Amino acid sequence: MTGKALRVLIPIGGLLLLGFLPQILGLFGLSARQTAFWLALLTQLFIWGLFAMSYDLLLGYTGLLSLGHAIFFGLGIYGVALSTLHWGFSPWEALGMGLAVTIAGAAMIGAIAVRVPGHGFLIVTAVVSLILYLLVDAESGWTGGTNGVTVRLPQLDFGLFHLSLFDSHQGYRLTLGALISSYGVLRWLTQTPLGRAFVLVRENEPRAEALGYPTLRLKFIAFVISGTFAGLAGLLYVLINQFAEAQLLDWTVSANALIWTLIGGSGTLSGPLLGTGLLKLFEHILSGWWPQGYPLFVGLLLLVIALAAPRGLLGTLRVLFIRGIQR
Amino acid sequence: MGFAALNGFVWGFIIALMALGLNLIYGILRIINMAHGALYMLGAVIAWSLVPFIGFWGALIVAPLLVGTFGAFIERTALRPVEGQPTLTIVATFALMLILQQAALMLFGSGQQQIADPIGRSFSLFGLSYPAYRLSVALLAVAAVAGLWLFLQRTRVGRWVRAVSSDRELAAGLGIPVPVVYGLAFGLGSYLAALAGVLVAPFTSVDYLMGFDVLIPAFIVVIVGGRGNLSGSLLVAIAMSEMENTLPFLAQPLWGQLLQPTVARALMLALLIVLLLLRPQGLFAKQTTG
Numbered sequence: 001m002t003g004k005a006l007r008v009l010i011p012i013g014g015l016l017l018l019g020f021l022p023q024i025l026g027l028f029g030l031s032a033r034q035t036a037f038w039l040a041l042l043t044q045l046f047i048w049g050l051f052a053m054s055y056d057l058l059l060g061y062t063g064l065l066s067l068g069h070a071i072f073f074g075l076g077i078y079g080v081a082l083s084t085l086h087w088g089f090s091p092w093e094a095l096g097m098g099l100a101v102t103i104a105g106a107a108m109i110g111a112i113a114v115r116v117p118g119h120g121f122l123i124v125t126a127v128v129s130l131i132l133y134l135l136v137d138a139e140s141g142w143t144g145g146t147n148g149v150t151v152r153l154p155q156l157d158f159g160l161f162h163l164s165l166f167d168s169h170q171g172y173r174l175t176l177g178a179l180i181s182s183y184g185v186l187r188w189l190t191q192t193p194l195g196r197a198f199v200l201v202r203e204n205e206p207r208a209e210a211l212g213y214p215t216l217r218l219k220f221i222a223f224v225i226s227g228t229f230a231g232l233a234g235l236l237y238v239l240i241n242q243f244a245e246a247q248l249l250d251w252t253v254s255a256n257a258l259i260w261t262l263i264g265g266s267g268t269l270s271g272p273l274l275g276t277g278l279l280k281l282f283e284h285i286l287s288g289w290w291p292q293g294y295p296l297f298v299g300l301l302l303l304v305i306a307l308a309a310p311r312g313l314l315g316t317l318r319v320l321f322i323r324g325i326q327r
Numbered sequence: 328m329g330f331a332a333l334n335g336f337v338w339g340f341i342i343a344l345m346a347l348g349l350n351l352i353y354g355i356l357r358i359i360n361m362a363h364g365a366l367y368m369l370g371a372v373i374a375w376s377l378v379p380f381i382g383f384w385g386a387l388i389v390a391p392l393l394v395g396t397f398g399a400f401i402e403r404t405a406l407r408p409v410e411g412q413p414t415l416t417i418v419a420t421f422a423l424m425l426i427l428q429q430a431a432l433m434l435f436g437s438g439q440q441q442i443a444d445p446i447g448r449s450f451s452l453f454g455l456s457y458p459a460y461r462l463s464v465a466l467l468a469v470a471a472v473a474g475l476w477l478f479l480q481r482t483r484v485g486r487w488v489r490a491v492s493s494d495r496e497l498a499a500g501l502g503i504p505v506p507v508v509y510g511l512a513f514g515l516g517s518y519l520a521a522l523a524g525v526l527v528a529p530f531t532s533v534d535y536l537m538g539f540d541v542l543i544p545a546f547i548v549v550i551v552g553g554r555g556n557l558s559g560s561l562l563v564a565i566a567m568s569e570m571e572n573t574l575p576f577l578a579q580p581l582w583g584q585l586l587q588p589t590v591a592r593a594l595m596l597a598l599l600i601v602l603l604l605l606r607p608q609g610l611f612a613k614q615t616t617g
Contacts, residue, residue, distance in 0.1 A: 065414055112600060117607050119359050122417070123546050124603065127596050130543060134593040255421070262418060292432060299425030306419040307408050 018176055022169055036168040043168070045280050046175040047236045048256075050182055052264070052272035054229030055257035060267030061190060062222040063202030064114075068125030070253035071109065071132055072227035075102045076234025078136070078143065081151045081244040086142070091153050095235055102231025103224065110223035114216055126251060133249040140246075148245030151238060171240050178236055179273075182229055186269055189225070198222050199267075230257075259298060262305055265312030274314055329455045335572030337461045339565030340468035344523035345545035346552065346560040347475060348516035353554055354492045355512035356402070356410060361420040363520050363545065364538025365427035370394050370521025371528040371537060372431050375440050383445035383529070391521040398517025399510040406513070407506075424538075431535040439532035464526045471522060472561060475515075479557075488512060544568075547599050553609030563610065571595045 017024070021042070025035045051073055058064045079098030083089040089097060113124040136143045143149065156163040156174075163170050189195045200208045201218050209215050238244055247253075257272075264275025279298065286294050309316045345367060352360045373393055374386040381389065401423060409415040446460040479485040490498040491508045499505045523541070531537065548567060552559035574594065575586040586594075602610070 059414075063414070065417060112604060115607070116603050119413070120550055120603060120607065122359065123543075123550055124600060126543060127547065127600060131593045131596050134589045134596075138587050138589040138593070258418075258421075292429065295425050296429035296433075299422045299429060302422035302425070303405060303419055306415045306422060307405070310412075310415055 015180070022172065039168045039172040041284070043171050043175045043240055045277055046172075046179045047233050047240065048260070048280065049273040049276040050175075050179050050236065051230055051233040052257050052260040052276045053179075053183065053186065053269055054226050054233065056261045056266055056269055056272045057186060057189075057198075057229070058222060058226040059258070059261055060269075060271075061195065061202060062198040062219060062226075063205075064219060064222065065122050065258070066113075066125040067122055067251055067254050067258070068109070068113075068127075068129035069226075069230055069257045070249050070251065071125070071129050072102050072106055072230035073234040073237070073253065074132060074136075074249040075105045076231035077238045077244045077248055079231075080153075080235060080238045081149060082143065084151050084153065085149060091156055094153070095239075098235050098238070099228070099231055102234065103228055106224045106227030106231070107220075110220045110227070114219040114223060125254075129249060129251055129254060133246055133251075136246045136249060143246070144244065146246045148243055148247075151242050151244065153239055153242060156239070165239055165242070175236050175240065178232065182232060183269060183273075186229065190269070194218075194221070259302060262312055263301060265314030265316070265318075268312075268314045268318070271312050271314035275312065278313075329453060330457065331572045331576060332569065333452075333455070333457055333461070335569040336565065337465050338572065339568035340465050340472075341523045341527050342541060342544050342548055342568055343561045343564035344468055344471060344519050344526075345541050346548035346564050347472065347557055348519035348523075349545055350549045350552075350554065350557060350560050351488075351512050351519075352516040353549060355488060356406075356416075356509055357413070358406065358410070358416045358420065358513075359413070359546075360513075360516065361417060361542075362401075362423040362427060363420075363516070364540075364542035365424040365431075366394055366398060366517045366520040366538075367524040367541060368431060368533075368535060368538040369397075369427060370524030371533045372435050372440075372524075372535070373521075374525040374528055375442055375533045376435065378442055383442060387522075387525050390525050391518045394521030394524075395514045395518030399514030402510050402513035407509075410509075428535050428538070435535065437535065439534045441532060442528040444529045458530070460529055467526060468523075471519065472557075475519070476557070484508075484511065547596070551599055551602055551606075551609055556609065559610060567595065567599070570598075 022035060022039060025038060030038070051069070054072075055066070055069050058066055058069070076098045079101035080094045083097040084091075084094045109125070109128050113121050113128075116124050137145050139145075140147070153165060155165055163174060165171060165174075190198070197208070197213055197218050200211075200213060201215050201222075205215055208218075234248075237248075260275035260279055261272040262275070263279065264273065265271025282297070283294050286297070305312060311319065345363060348366075349360055349363050352358055352363075370390050374383070374390040377386040377389060405423060406416060406419055409419050444458060444460050446458070446463065448459045449456045450459050450462075451457070477485075479489055487498070487503045487508050488511065490501070490503055491505055491512075495505060498508075524537075544567065545564075548560050548564045551567075552561075552563035571592055574591040575588060578586045578591070
């Protein structure tokens with residue numbers, strides 16, 4: 001089988017598998033309850049996968065290492081949660097609010113962060129993230145702080161039908177749909193001249209500048225788009241979990257995006273998904289008998305990736321695969 | 328207020344020790360050392376486990392030496408292969424941070440430990456009673472900074488370090504053993520981080536996560552003070568810590584009430600971002616020693 005056929009067949013097969021997973025799980029004789037459990041787990045995975053994927057646009061394509069990606073995830077979540085709780089917004093209004101706050105935040109922070117040279121970008125994103133965390137924690141009477149707040153968003157009204165957010169099957173479909181369409185948009189974006197210019201900035205910024213590319217503006221655009229998709233993941237998070245807490249703004253959340261992206265393979269979009277899936281699954285398995293071992297394992301894996309396979313799992317597989325074809 | 332000002336001063340020196348180590352490592356190896364907070368934690372945790380055997384002052388000497396040697400070792404083994412690739416070095420040091428934290432958790436447990444105040448007396452200054460130990464921390468930190476300065480300016484190896492910092496290729500061409508300087512710089516940076524960790528141990532709780540709280544301030548100090556500028560780091564560290572500690576009181580007349588410490592911290596951080604925008608190369612970016 002040639003590589004081209006595989007490139008078409010694998011995604012289609014994967015999509016069919018995921019789309020009909022509830023039915024397939026039923027065929028394997030899983031009870032409704034077990035099916036619901038696995039669907040809920042996958043739903044969370046899709047949300048975090050989208051979060052990691054949005055990070056890849058920044059790190060993998062534009063070459064910007066941020067430690068503040070949780071800012072936009074959190075802005076999406078709190079935009080929805082607080083406007084629902086305090087101003088009585090309807091679900092759609094709240095979602096619009098969440099998205100608007102995220103985009104505005106990304107534009108403001110991006111305008112600052114890309115202007116600071118060198119490693120300043122890393123520091124500014126990390127510091128803004130910390131500021132936001134401190135403020136949410138300080139105003140805990142309004143935001144719920146580290147204890148969190150529960151939001152009640154029972155359903156989304158799509159006109160023709162209602163989507164009940166308490167139903168694991170419907171939540172699964174919503175997040176899967178959002179993930180696939182986001183992947184499509186991001187994949188398309190990376191093929192456009194704009195997306196190619198992001199890669200040029202990553203590969204050789206002085207040359208991009210010499211060729212007349214507005215590198216600052218390109219980084220800014222990548223930052224805002226990446227932040228917007230992270231905010232989208234935040235919207236899904238609050239819809240599915242009906243909960244917001246300050247810990248979601250913690251720098252470890254941003255670090256997770258970095259970890260998943262690097263281990264899965266940065267600059268691939270699908271790699272971060274794979275990384276999220278594998279590590280979440282591993283965390284789940286390990287949490288039963290040795291929860292403390294997980295960070296140690298992640299640290300060792302990350303060190304190996306940095307030293308031996310900087311392309312990550314998918315990138316390395318891809319290289320091996322291409323070599324195999326050429327041989 | 329007076330107490331807070333003194334505290335700010337002492338913490339400023341601690342942050343300065345951290346920032347000097349970070350700055351040294353950045354200046355020589357161009358590595359953003361994410362594991363710096365973990366090395367600080369390691370210093371404190373090792374000191375805590377050594378205190379019953381050799382006492383606090385013994386631990387103050389031994390623990391930083393151990394961590395410094397360990398730092399030189401990890402530079403040689405784990406970081407050498409990725410040096411020169413900024414993203415990968417950040418990832419590698421981040422991985423080291425996770426590993427060190429988790430190792431400390433497994434070996435020493437998750438409890439918050441305390442080391443008894445080794446002096447245990449207070450003295451009064453301007454009508455305030457202040458623990459004598461904390462003031463000796465400031466003095467010891469000054470001594471460490473002065474020692475570092477003398478080492479860099481007055482010794483042959485210190486001159487090597489400065490030479491590698493200003494031009495790596497030229498230094499190598501002149502026969503300076505650049506790899507040795509690399510190991511030395513990382514070891515020295517680790518030593519300073521661990522020293523800071525041991526010094527604060529008697530007045531904070533020692534646990535495997537303690538490195539977080541000082542890592543970000545130390546990074547900010549390095550950037551605002553100017554990369555490669557050691558005296559800039561020192562000044563900014565003290566000014567920043569002083570402001571963070573006294574801001575809740577200074578802002579009282581404007582705010583109407585005592586500012587929450589977290590809000591003061593957030594304000595402080597926001598101010599530093601503004602500074603960074605105005606002076607992206609740092610406040611004192613002219614000289615490039617260290």
